[in-house]
Amino acid sequence: MSHYHYRVETNQTELATRTLSFTEWVFRAYGAQDRTYRDRPKFFMPQTNWIVDNKGQILVDFVGRFENLESDFGVVCERLHRTAALPHIMKSQHEHYRSYYNETTKNIVATRFAADIERFGYCF
Numbered sequence: 001m002s003h004y005h006y007r008v009e010t011n012q013t014e015l016a017t018r019t020l021s022f023t024e025w026v027f028r029a030y031g032a033q034d035r036t037y038r039d040r041p042k043f044f045m046p047q048t049n050w051i052v053d054n055k056g057q058i059l060v061d062f063v064g065r066f067e068n069l070e071s072d073f074g075v076v077c078e079r080l081h082r083t084a085a086l087p088h089i090m091k092s093q094h095e096h097y098r099s100y101y102n103e104t105t106k107n108i109v110a111t112r113f114a115a116d117i118e119r120f121g122y123c124f
Contacts, residue, residue: 002097004026004100005094023105026109027108030109031108048115048116049115062075062079106124110124
């Protein structure tokens with residue numbers, strides 16, 4: 001949902017000028033994998049792909065969670081013996097993510113991100 005809003009706000013693939021609903025965008029970008037909307041494939045990859053090797057083994061010793069971003073960033077800073085601030089920039093304004101999903105979009109996302117959901121223990 002955040003990915004959709006960011007792409008609308010920055011008019012990527014003309015989403016701000018050629019309006020496409022969230023439901024239709026999820027279907028086209030993640031379900032049908034339409035290259036018109038899936039123009040940067042790495043941005044659509046499951047997060048697991050970024051942290052595993054070719055055999056599926058995790059290559060990192062800590063995975064922070066967005067919902068714990070501030071505290072998990074603190075863990076990283078502590079492990080690196082660094083002090084740093086994590087400003088919140090580019091905050092989007094929208095309803096709670098659950099309000100955007102219907103059964104179809106939930107299923108598309110659940111299928112596309114099954115590895116992330118399983119590995120990190122997520123559920124809708």
